[in-house]
Amino acid sequence: MASASKTRKTATRLLTAVAVLSGLVLSAAQANAATASLPGEAPAAAATALPVVNMEATVLAAQIDPRRADSTQTPGAHDSVLAVEQALQARGLLDARWVDGYFGTTTVSAYAAYQRSLGFTGLDANGLPGTTSLTSLGQGRFTLTRQIGVGAKLKRDGYTVNTRTQNMLLEAERLSGVHIKLDQGSYNPGGDPTSAGTHDGGGVVDINVDGMTSATRTAVAKALRQVGFAAWVRSPSQGNWPWHIHAAAINDTDLATQAQNQTGDYYLGLNGLANHGADDGPRVAIQTWEEYQRTH
Structure with a gap:
């Protein structure tokens, strides 16, 4: 019995030939799309991209948001902070009502708790995100960009x-x-x-x-x-x-x-x-x- 891959290639060639005969030339992409799910074959799983967390924006929000008199969010930080909060919620450290893209004092406390769970203490567990903790928190949940390093x-x-x-x-x-x-x-x-x-x-x-x-x-x-x-x-x-x-x-x-x-x-x-x-x-x-x- 021919494999699914060989079956798809054969069907693609047949569809292309039929289209040419009828005056319609299918592109390779169109032909492949037409045979993406042949009878008896499961459709290919769609890859789901992870959210991207901008570390610069996240760290900035962690400094500014707790000082605000209201819940105004730091410009450009909402999506990144939201992804971090969702990860904290998934670990049982932050209640759903605080998952809002605002890095306020409750989120700071939740993040500090996560840092302590990694073994950090003192200033290393004060709720300000660092590269190590953000990378760990993001495993399987988000990717990290615009990383900050303070050096030696x-x-x-x-x-x-x-x-x-x-x-x-x-x-x-x-x-x-x-x-x-x-x-x-x-x-x-x-x-x-x-x-x-x-x-x-x-x-x-x-x-x-x-x-x-x-x-x-x-x-x-x-x-x-x-x-x-x-x-x-x-x-x-x-x-x-x-x-x-x-x-x-x-x-x-x-x-x-x-x-x-x-x-x-x-x-x-x-x-x-x-x-x-x-x-x-x-x-x-x-x-x-x-x-x-x-x-x-």
Whole structure:
């Protein structure tokens, strides 16, 4: 007995010949379609593409959405966040009513629970998605694109930063023409108490402004914002600290919770302080380091 494949090929040739004789020339695709399901043969299974999760958009939403006073969603993040929430729901970590594309505090808590289930603790289980946890969560449910990597830790001015932060600082130096010297680095739990824990994780630095004019301080803050930092010039009148520039790298996946809150506030036009005052920094188009790299 001829195989199904041979039967299909024979039928395709016969249909094509008949069509030619009748003045109609079938394309190969049409002939194949006509014989896709021969009698007694099961139709070919249609491949179902998995949803795509944009990691950049998802991480950004995890920083901004919890800081909103309403349930407005981060632009461009809905589909990605929804796929993540559906995966959390499938694991029994998120109730169906919260599966809505909004990465609010309930989703943050559910994601933190998932991170803990993977064995993560402390800052690695604070609900901010990282590449490892997102890849694990997405197995069989979604594919991951626009991945973020912070790179290895290194020293700058004697302080610890990660490679992503270092590259951002170097580019801000190039844009401003000013050497950037640190007063405090990242991964510094239990450091300066006036920092309120923002430096506990990665992506956050304080910049020395000794000898800078007001115009120079503003120029440096502007350059930092251009490359993807939430950056503000801090004055003694705002807190128990000297003049400096505080900068948190948006979408750094090692950000401490307090620093995540600051970057979320930055997107909402706030100053990143406990008083939730209006942003008093230079106006620039807000973007992440990855977005900056794609356009420069």
